[in-house]
Amino acid sequence: MRRRGAHVGIAACLLGLLAGCNGAAKAPDGKPKEEASIPVEVAQAIVGPIEAAYRGTATLEAEDEATxxxxxxxxxxxxxxxxxxxxxxxxxxxxxETERLALEVARAKSALDKLEQDHRRNESVYQRNLVSREAYERTKFELEGARAAYDLARLALQESxxxxxxxxxxxxxxxxxxxxxxxxxxxxxxxRMDRLQAQIHVPERDIHKLAAGQKATLRVDAWPAKTFAGEILRINPVVDASTGTVKVTVAMTPEQPELKPGMFGRVEILYDRRERAVLIPKDAVVTEDAQHSVFVVQDGRAHRRAVSIGYSDADHYEVLSGLVAGDTLVITGQSSLRDDSKVEIVNAPTAAPDAKASSVAAQDGLQG
Missing domain, CATH: 2.40.50.100 (RNA polymerase II/Efflux pump adaptor protein, barrel-sandwich hybrid domain)
Structure with a gap:
């Protein structure tokens, strides 16, 4: 009887706890409480152009420079x-100072003149068989040596x-x-100031995306508001085994007098452009364990959706799959959301900021 009474007491306590829980979800008048809305800011996915680029740093060097x-x-x-x-x-x-060298030239000229006279005299008597061929050849060789000595003396004077x-x-x-x-x-x-180059080192896995002749731009700290033009001049055919990179040489366009050898700059090489890409603000993307997702707002509720990301620029991601243009995305307040959370939009649900017509990759390295 005591054991049965204990079981009845435990059951009564459990029923009381359940009743208390149900009571916490009800308003004082006994009706269930309404789910609270989470305030969020939103933007819409749009269609626009996006460009992909490699971005690296380099020090400008002169193509022609000599000590x-x-x-x-x-x-x-x-x-x-x-x-x-x-x-x-x-x-x-x-x-x-050339005084000594000039005297050397004068001495060599004097010796040359003497040997030329000796050779002409020996040549005359040799033709009449009055001197041996050996003597004639000897004066001829001495004359050639004197001419070489004279030329060397003149060269030394010129090289002064x-x-x-x-x-x-x-x-x-x-x-x-x-x-x-x-x-x-x-x-x-x-x-030579009008032929400047920038050398960057690109990972070998990405080198197939670059080719000689591709356009490039350069920004330097000395002229932060200007962009300087260039193009890929050559790509080294050998991979540096110690770094796993390939040297890419970018030739800057002539007639850009602001650029000087030794300037440090940031190089961007455009390698692809997509005219009609689905673009979303970067703030809309939540990344966890290398997986990308967004919260799509439909009928006042936020639904988490996985997306595949392509190129990116300073403000946008390209979405390859998971969204369509016009979807409304949460850009502020994701940290408080779970799948199917009720939300309250606190800004006008306008389209995402217009994509730049000539946007370039803002992150270092190649995207996509």
Whole structure:
């Protein structure tokens, strides 16, 4: 009897708990409470163009740049150009003292003149068989050696002038007037400013999306409001085994004087464009465990829906599947939602912001 009484007591308690739970879901007048609406902001999926691009960073380099070395040693007598000055190919940049070299030329010329006279005299007597062929050949070889010595002396005198190898700008001067310089020592650096390049390194898995001739743009911190044009000049055929990347060289379009060698910039290479893509704001996408989903609002309730994402730009994702243009999506308040939650739209359900006609990928790397 005691055990049966205990069982009856437990049952009564359970019934009381259930009654209390049911009572918590009811208003004081006994009617069930209405489900609370969660405030959200929404936008609509639209159709628009989107472009995909590779984005990387690079330092601008001059295609033609050379360190001009002194071909002769000596004392710097005269410097004719300064840094920042434009020069032409073959223009004299500096001169060494030439007194000793000029004397060498004069001595070599004198020796040459003497041997030319000796050779002409021997040639005359040789034709009359008054001198041996051996003596004649000896003076002939001595004359050729003297001519070579004279040419070398003249060349040394010419090389006392340091000349520009090509058209460009003097980007660095290493020498000072009056200083001694050794043969082979650097004197100037000449840079061709109108042929600039940017080299980026693209992962090998993405290199098939790029090709020579594709258009590229460059932005630099010195000119944040400007975009500079270029195109892919070449793609290295070899993959760097240590990094798994391929070097891609972008040639900047000439006549962009704002660009200077050494500038750090951000390169974007467009590789695809879709004119009629379904676009949604980036804020609408919820990503969990590499899976993308959105909340679609229908009849006042939010339904979670998985989507497949394609290209992206600074503001939008392209949706490959899961949505159609015109679907209303939650862009603010997703953290409070569950599937089939009741929502209250607090903004006008307008279309998502218009997609840019020439949008580019804002994230680093290739999308899609």
């Amino acid at each position: 001009v070395n002194a071909k002769q040693g000596g004392v710097i007598e005269q410097i004719l150009v300064e840094e920042g000055q434009r020069v032409r190919a073959g223009q004299v940049l500096a001169r060494l 002038e340091i000349r520009a190898p090509f058209d460009g700008v003097v980007s660095l001067r290493h020498i000072k007037a009056g200083n001694q310089i050794q043969a082979g020592s650097p004197a100037f650096r000449i840079t």
